[in-house]
Amino acid sequence: MRRLFLFITCLFALFIGAALLGLLAATPPAALVASLASPEIRFAVLLSLATSLVSTAICIALAVPIAYALDRYRFAGKRAATLVLTLPLALPPLVAGIALLLFFGTTPWGKALEQAGLAVVFTPLGIVVAEVFVNLPYLIRILRSAFSGVNPRFENVAKTLGCTDAGAFLQVTLPLARPALVAGGIITWSKAMGEFGAVLMLAGATPMRTETLPIALFLNISTGDLNLAVAAATILILISLATLCAVDLVDRGVNVF
Amino acid sequence: MLRIESLSVTLGAFSFRDVSLEVRENEYLVILGPSGAGKTVLLETIAGIHAPSSGRIFLRDREITSAEPRSRSFGMVYQDYALFPHRTVEENIAFGLRQRKVPPDEQRALVAEISALLEVGHLAERYPGSLSGGEQQRVALARALVLRPKVLLLDEPLSALDGPTRERMRTELVRVRRLTGTTVIQITHHLEDVFALADRVAIMHEGRIVQVGETGDVFLHPSDPFVAEFLGIGNIIRGRSSPAGRLARVETGGGPSFLAVSGVVGDVVATLHAEDVILSEAPFASSARNCLPGTVTEVVPCGSTVRVVLDAGFPLTALLTRESCRELDLGPGSRVYATFKASAVHVIPAAPRQDVAAGSAAGPEIG
Numbered sequence: 193m194r195r196l197f198l199f200i201t202c203l204f205a206l207f208i209g210a211a212l213l214g215l216l217a218a219t220p221p222a223a224l225v226a227s228l229a230s231p232e233i234r235f236a237v238l239l240s241l242a243t244s245l246v247s248t249a250i251c252i253a254l255a256v257p258i259a260y261a262l263d264r265y266r267f268a269g270k271r272a273a274t275l276v277l278t279l280p281l282a283l284p285p286l287v288a289g290i291a292l293l294l295f296f297g298t299t300p301w302g303k304a305l306e307q308a309g310l311a312v313v314f315t316p317l318g319i320v321v322a323e324v325f326v327n328l329p330y331l332i333r334i335l336r337s338a339f340s341g342v343n344p345r346f347e348n349v350a351k352t353l354g355c356t357d358a359g360a361f362l363q364v365t366l367p368l369a370r371p372a373l374v375a376g377g378i379i380t381w382s383k384a385m386g387e388f389g390a391v392l393m394l395a396g397a398t399p400m401r402t403e404t405l406p407i408a409l410f411l412n413i414s415t416g417d418l419n420l421a422v423a424a425a426t427i428l429i430l431i432s433l434a435t436l437c438a439v440d441l442v443d444r445g446v447n448v449f
Numbered sequence: 450m451l452r453i454e455s456l457s458v459t460l461g462a463f464s465f466r467d468v469s470l471e472v473r474e475n476e477y478l479v480i481l482g483p484s485g486a487g488k489t490v491l492l493e494t495i496a497g498i499h500a501p502s503s504g505r506i507f508l509r510d511r512e513i514t515s516a517e518p519r520s521r522s523f524g525m526v527y528q529d530y531a532l533f534p535h536r537t538v539e540e541n542i543a544f545g546l547r548q549r550k551v552p553p554d555e556q557r558a559l560v561a562e563i564s565a566l567l568e569v570g571h572l573a574e575r576y577p578g579s580l581s582g583g584e585q586q587r588v589a590l591a592r593a594l595v596l597r598p599k600v601l602l603l604d605e606p607l608s609a610l611d612g613p614t615r616e617r618m619r620t621e622l623v624r625v626r627r628l629t630g631t632t633v634i635q636i637t638h639h640l641e642d643v644f645a646l647a648d649r650v651a652i653m654h655e656g657r658i659v660q661v662g663e664t665g666d667v668f669l670h671p672s673d674p675f676v677a678e679f680l681g682i683g684n685i686i687r688g689r690s691s692p693a694g695r696l697a698r699v700e701t702g703g704g705p706s707f708l709a710v711s712g713v714v715g716d717v718v719a720t721l722h723a724e725d726v727i728l729s730e731a732p733f734a735s736s737a738r739n740c741l742p743g744t745v746t747e748v749v750p751c752g753s754t755v756r757v758v759l760d761a762g763f764p765l766t767a768l769l770t771r772e773s774c775r776e777l778d779l780g781p782g783s784r785v786y787a788t789f790k791a792s793a794v795h796v797i798p799a800a801p802r803q804d805v806a807a808g809s810a811a812g813p814e815i816g
């Protein structure tokens with residue numbers, strides 16, 4: 193059994209390695225470097241970085257209070273709230289994207305937002321919205337499990353020692369949840385860099401306007417420009433690798449998946 | 450000093466109802482009750498962590514029912530100590546001082562002073578995760594006491610410790626309390642804590658306080674079948690202990706004395722389970738070190754067993770099966786011998802008595 197299981201393990205590891213290396217080898221190195229320096233890929237990198245950083249910041253700002261509330265407070269409708277807030281986890285991003293498209297494109301509040309200057313549909317802002325919508329549930333789950341691992345008595349004691357509610361949270365619970373916060377933030381950012389389905393639906397795939405790295409990959413493979421597609425893919429692979437290493441570094445028993 | 454009027458709280462599975470208590474200045478009140486009686490929730494409500502659904506709390510005649518925990522100046526020590534794991538011992542102890550924006554110099558002086566009192570100065574740079582249970586306990590006490598709290602709330606402070614450490618820590622609590630003069634409310638499910646520490650005791654059962662009173666009174670006159678049963682050790686004997694070879698001899702003031710396996714000397718309370726007492730018509734040779742003559746005063750059937758109370762110079766209770774009782778033909782007035790092992794006697798140091806009714810000073814308290 194041991195030999196069979198190890199054989200399967202090695203076989204699949206080899207398969208993944210071969211597939212990824214094959215991708216990198218699909219274009220001559222010189223062409224790859226030229227593609228990486230092309231205006232389109234540079235634009236895609238910058239747009240992806242900007243939108244993913246903004247959406248990650250928003251995710252953290254939202255997930256911290258939501259995860260804390262779901263873990264610590266008793267309130268009516270907690271189960272329903274938990275279900276709804278984590279539902280997008282099981283949703284295909286394409287479905288999330290089309291729901292967002294209809295919400296912002298056809299409803300009165302969506303139109304009101306647009307008139308207020310916050311156009312979401314087919315804009316870079318839409319990229320941020322789509323990334324937040326898809327990634328927030330993951331971060332909520334990670335942080336909720338982190339908060340539930342912190343003894344609630346710490347905050348009780350902190351309050352008797354002179355802290356306000358917020359002070360006790362900021363000085364005791366949050367620092368103790370920091371490894372999860374850092375690891376969760378990195379994962380969220382990496383997922384935002386790679387988000388495709390929801391972004392495609394809500395922000396469209398307009399070259400040089402809503403063209404993130406995955407969109408660039410998609411557009412260029414559609415038009416047969418293999419070199420640019422591989423360049424985008426290469427960057428995404430490197431980001432994935434860097435993410436894994438970074439999470440591994442901060443991961444101290446934090447369960448991020 | 451602290452007055453609690455008809456306090457009720459429901460918190461998920463835990464609740465208590467209609468609890469009224471009064472704690473006097475510098476008093477050590479022990480709330481005794483089985484696990485799950487709602488004791489911790491009561492303590493947390495006194496500290497202001499939970500809002501009561503009804504009832505009021507007064508501190509020195511000022512109502513604090515809805516005051517925030519930080520404005521009450523109560524110290525809290527949990528059974529699991531709840532030391533902040535990401536801070537050193539020193540930072541833990543200084544935590545409250547920092548919240549109060551005490552100048553750093555003064556912080557250092559106060560931390561050093563309380564650390565010396567609790568003998569944790571050498572641990573200053575360590576993190577709580579590397580401390581033993583007893584050390585964590587001392588640090589948790591220091592963290593609460595450095596603020597000179599008006600009331601110190603102790604949630605089962607000795608339960609998580611192993612036997613010898615618990616004895617040491619209990620002595621330590623007596624010492625620290627004497628030095629700081631703090632008013633203390635402690636909850637526990639250990640009877641020993643009551644004798645070693647309490648001025649008064651409140652018995653809690655199913656979310657209610659069923660009896661409050663001077664420790665001796667409560668044991669002499671349980672007001673409630675639950676109290677009697679919960680305290681149903683059988684024999685609680687007050688006396689003076691002195692070394693006797695490897696054992697200790699407990700004198701019961703005028704009455705006879707008996708031997709116990711213990712190193713405790715001075716005023717003590719000895720406990721002896723009624724089922725550990727053997728009755729016989731004549732003394733018999735055995736390995737048990739204690740054999741006292743006595744006269745049966747009471748025979749109380751309870752279920753399949755019988756509780757026999759003797760006058761052996763002090764009231765002594767034995768628990769027998771109905772068959773044994775019949776065979777010995779016991780009734781009030783029967784003369785018997787009570788035999789029990791020195792190792793069956795548990796000796797605990799008695800709390801320094803301040804206001805005990807005259808006459809019970811050295812005599813036996815309950816059978």
